[in-house]
Amino acid sequence: MASPVPLSTASMPAAEARLALAEQLLACDAARPCAEVMVDWLAHHAQAGAVACLAREEPGGRLACLAARGLSEAQRTAMEWTPDTLDHPLAGVLAHAAPRYFPAPRAPLPAVGTGGCFAVPLGRPGTPAVGLLLLAGSGPTLPPEVAWLAAHAGPAFARLVSVPSATGPRDDVAGSGLLRRIIDAVADPVLLTDLEGRPRIANSRAEALLVAAPDASEGRRRAVELNRRVFSTALASAASGEAAWRAAGFRRRELPLVDPSEGMDLLFELISTPVQEPDGRAAVVSVLRNVTDLGRATQALGESYRRLRATEREARSERHRLDRVLDSVADPIILSDPSGGMVMMNAPAEKLFALPLDGGKAVHRRVRSNAASCSSFLANLVGTESAVSLRWRGQLSLVDPATGTTIPVEAVASKVVGDNGELTGIVTLFRDRSETLEKVRLLEQVKEVSSQLEARVQVATAELAEQNEKLRRQAIQLEQASAAKSQFLANMSHEFRTPLNAILGYTNMLLQGVSGELSPAQKRNLTRIDSNGRHLLEVINEILDITRIEAGRMPLHLSDFGIPELLQEVLAELDPIIARSKLAVSTHLGPRVPAVHSDRQKVKQVVLNLLSNALKFTHEGSVKVSADYVPATSTLTISVSDTGIGIDPAYQEKIFEDFQQVDSSPTRAYGGTGLGLSICRRLATMLGGRVTLQSAPGQGSTFTLHFPRRARRA
Numbered sequence: 001m002a003s004p005v006p007l008s009t010a011s012m013p014a015a016e017a018r019l020a021l022a023e024q025l026l027a028c029d030a031a032r033p034c035a036e037v038m039v040d041w042l043a044h045h046a047q048a049g050a051v052a053c054l055a056r057e058e059p060g061g062r063l064a065c066l067a068a069r070g071l072s073e074a075q076r077t078a079m080e081w082t083p084d085t086l087d088h089p090l091a092g093v094l095a096h097a098a099p100r101y102f103p104a105p106r107a108p109l110p111a112v113g114t115g116g117c118f119a120v121p122l123g124r125p126g127t128p129a130v131g132l133l134l135l136a137g138s139g140p141t142l143p144p145e146v147a148w149l150a151a152h153a154g155p156a157f158a159r160l161v162s163v164p165s166a167t168g169p170r171d172d173v174a175g176s177g178l179l180r181r182i183i184d185a186v187a188d189p190v191l192l193t194d195l196e197g198r199p200r201i202a203n204s205r206a207e208a209l210l211v212a213a214p215d216a217s218e219g220r221r222r223a224v225e226l227n228r229r230v231f232s233t234a235l236a237s238a239a240s241g242e243a244a245w246r247a248a249g250f251r252r253r254e255l256p257l258v259d260p261s262e263g264m265d266l267l268f269e270l271i272s273t274p275v276q277e278p279d280g281r282a283a284v285v286s287v288l289r290n291v292t293d294l295g296r297a298t299q300a301l302g303e304s305y306r307r308l309r310a311t312e313r314e315a316r317s318e319r320h321r322l323d324r325v326l327d328s329v330a331d332p333i334i335l336s337d338p339s340g341g342m343v344m345m346n347a348p349a350e351k352l353f354a355l356p357l358d359g360g361k362a363v364h365r366r367v368r369s370n371a372a373s374c375s376s377f378l379a380n381l382v383g384t385e386s387a388v389s390l391r392w393r394g395q396l397s398l399v400d401p402a403t404g405t406t407i408p409v410e411a412v413a414s415k416v417v418g419d420n421g422e423l424t425g426i427v428t429l430f431r432d433r434s435e436t437l438e439k440v441r442l443l444e445q446v447k448e449v450s451s452q453l454e455a456r457v458q459v460a461t462a463e464l465a466e467q468n469e470k471l472r473r474q475a476i477q478l479e480q481a482s483a484a485k486s487q488f489l490a491n492m493s494h495e496f497r498t499p500l501n502a503i504l505g506y507t508n509m510l511l512q513g514v515s516g517e518l519s520p521a522q523k524r525n526l527t528r529i530d531s532n533g534r535h536l537l538e539v540i541n542e543i544l545d546i547t548r549i550e551a552g553r554m555p556l557h558l559s560d561f562g563i564p565e566l567l568q569e570v571l572a573e574l575d576p577i578i579a580r581s582k583l584a585v586s587t588h589l590g591p592r593v594p595a596v597h598s599d600r601q602k603v604k605q606v607v608l609n610l611l612s613n614a615l616k617f618t619h620e621g622s623v624k625v626s627a628d629y630v631p632a633t634s635t636l637t638i639s640v641s642d643t644g645i646g647i648d649p650a651y652q653e654k655i656f657e658d659f660q661q662v663d664s665s666p667t668r669a670y671g672g673t674g675l676g677l678s679i680c681r682r683l684a685t686m687l688g689g690r691v692t693l694q695s696a697p698g699q700g701s702t703f704t705l706h707f708p709r710r711a712r713r714a
Helices: 015-027 031-045 075-078 091-098 144-161 168-185 204-210 218-240 242-248 292-328 347-353 362-381 434-509 518-551 563-573 575-581 600-614 676-686
Strands: 051-056 064-067 100-102 116-123 133-138 190-193 201-203 251-258 264-277 282-290 333-336 342-345 389-401 405-417 423-432 558-562 584-589 594-598 622-630 635-641 690-695 700-706
Touching: 015 031, 015 144, 031 051, 031 064, 031 133, 031 144, 031 558, 031 594, 031 700, 051 075, 051 144, 075 594, 075 635, 091 116, 091 690, 116 144, 116 434, 133 144, 133 434, 190 204, 201 204, 204 218, 218 251, 218 264, 264 292, 333 584, 342 347, 347 362, 362 389, 362 405, 362 423, 362 434, 405 434, 405 600, 518 676, 558 563, 563 575, 563 584, 563 600, 563 622, 563 635, 575 600, 600 635, 600 676, 676 690, 676 700
Parallel strands: 584 622
Antiparallel strands: 051 064, 051 133, 100 116, 116 133, 190 201, 190 282, 251 264, 264 282, 333 342, 333 423, 389 405, 405 423, 558 594, 622 635, 635 700, 690 700
16 A cells, blocks of 8 residues: 655745644543644645545454544445445545546546545555545645645654554554554564555654655665565565465564664574464564664674684694704604603604514514603703703613614703793603714724824924935035036136147148148148137037036126127138028118127127027028017017928927937037037026017028127126
8 A cells, every 4th residue: 555645835824823733632642632733734625525534444444434524424424435346436535646627527436525535545655544634625626735744744644543442443552552652662663564665554763764754855765665665575574485484483584774874784694484464364463673783793793704714724834843943853752741741753853763574573662761851851841940941952862772782972952931921831852862872983093093194294204304414415516526626627617728828839730831831631631630629629618517507617798798799700700611501691770779787708609609609500501690679578589480391399408408418329420519509598587588489390590689689697
C-alpha cells in the first residue's frame, strides 16, 4: 500500500487557527479524539458541509468512521467498508495514497453534500495510509485547508492509529499507542513488514534507518532509500526459501546498512521471523541488531589471528633458518635451558650428544659420558660462585661415540639473558683442539729442527769465515805475485828493449852501407833481422803497456787536441802499410766535431791499433775511419770499418782478452800477440769510454771507440 503523498499547502488558514489545531492534536492520546478535532476544524475553516474521518481497524483492516459532521448515523455506518473489496472506489485512494475527487453522479460514497466528494488519505510519509478524510466539495480542486490539515495532522493521526486492537475501535487506539511505546522502548530496530519488505509497523529506531520525513535532506533520503532496498532484497532472498525459513522459525543473516544521519557504514544482524496476520496475510517480524562494533571486533580479531599466524610462520621460518645456520657450523653447538637440559643442538653436536637409534651399548655409554661432561662443565656457569659471570671457558675431553677416540675440545658457554635479566638459556660452543694440539706438536718439532739448523749454520759460518780468510790471504799473495810479475815483466821488457834497440840500430846502419856495400844475400838477411827485431820490439812494448796498466803506472796526460789532426797523423804513420795493401782508405768527419780534452797519445794508440787490424784482416775492398760527436751525451766516437773477413759472434768477446785470437792454432794465417784489442779496451776504460764491435763473417767489421769529450782524471 502506498503512503500519502505530501500535499500543497500554499494557501494556509490563519496562524491562530493552525496553532489551535496543533495544540488540540498534541493533547490527543487516541485516534478518535484526533479524528473529531480534524473534523471540527475542517467544518469551520474549510466550509465543508459534510466531513468524515475514517480509520483502519485491526484485525481485518476495516475502515470505521471515527468522527463526522453533517452526516446521519446511517450514512456514517454506510461509509464503513473492508479493504478486501478491491472494487470499492476508496480502495484506489488507499492504494495510490493520493487525494481524489469523486463527482456527484459517480460518487460511490453516501451523499455528503450536493456536489462531489473528496477522499484524502491520512498517514505518515513512507508508511501505508491509516485513514481517510471525506468531505463534500463543489469542484475538483482540493481546498488548501484540507491539504494543509492532511499534511500536518496525518502523521499524528497515523501514530495513534498504527496498531489498532481487535477488541474494538477504542481498544484499538489505546492498544496501538501502548504497542508503539513498547516497541519504541526496544533499543534495536523492530519492524513488521510484508514479504517484500514494505513496513507496516516500525519503532522509532527502525524509522531512523528506513523512513525519511518530507523535509529530510537529500542525503538522508538517499541513505534511507538505499537501506530500504537492501532490507527488501534481504527479505526477498529469505522469502525465496520460505519452506526452510518457516521450518526453522527464523532466519539470521548480516545486513550492511548506512546511518542516514552520520553516513557511516553499519552492520546489523537481521533476525527475520515469518508471522501470520489475523487476516491471514503473511508478514515478517524483523529485528535488526547493531553488530557494527562486534563486526569490527571480529575483524580486528581476525586480523590479529592472521598476524599471529604470520608471526608463527615467520618464527617457524626463522627456526628453520637458525637450524640450517647451526648445522652449517662445523663446530658442535648446544642450546640448554637454565637447568642445563639440552633443548637444541646442531648436526655436529648430535654426533656427540644424541643417542643413535641403531647404536650399541658402548656407543650409548660414550654418549652419556659426553653428556655428563657437558653438564659438569655447565655447572661452573650456573653455580653460585660464578652466577654473575656471563661466560665460562674451559677444556673438556669428549669421546667419539662411533670410534671411542678421545677428542680434546675447548668449550665456551654463554648465558642468554631475557629483558628482565632472567636466565633464559645457555649456548655452548665446542671447538676441536686436535688440530691445534697437532700444530703445537709440529711447531715444537720445527723449533727443534730450527735450533739444530741454526747450530749447523753457525758451524758453516765459522768454516766459511775461515775459508774467506784463507782466500783473502791467497788474494793478497796473488796480488803480490801479480805485482812481482808486472815488475818482472817491466824490468825484463826494459832489459830486452835496450839491447834490441841496439841490434836494430846496428842492423839499420849495416843496411845503409856504413860498413861497405852488402851482397844481396847479406842485405836480405839483415832485412829479416830488422823485421823480426821490430816485431819483437812491438811485442815487448805491448807487454810493457799491459804491465804498466795493471800496475797502475800509466797515468793520463790530458790536453786539448783536434780529431782531424789526430786522424791525419795516424794515416801518415800507416801510409807505407796502406800503400802496400792497395786498399781504399778514407776518412769521414761528422758535422761540428769539437776539440777534445783527453789523453791524445792513448786515443791515437787505440785508433792506430784498430786501423792496423783493419788493414791486416782486409784483403780487398776499403777501410773507412769516421769521427762523430753525440751532443746528447757529449761523447765522441771514432769508428774503423772494413770489408775484411769479419768475426763470428762466438768470438767477438773473446778477442778482447789477453793473448786471445780467433785462430790461436800454431798454423794460423794471421800473426800477432793477441794483446792489441786487450790494450785498446784497457785504454778506452782509462779514458772513461769503451770499445764496441759490430761484425759478421765475410761482411767486415766495425770497431768503435766511445769516449767523453772531456776526460776526468782518475
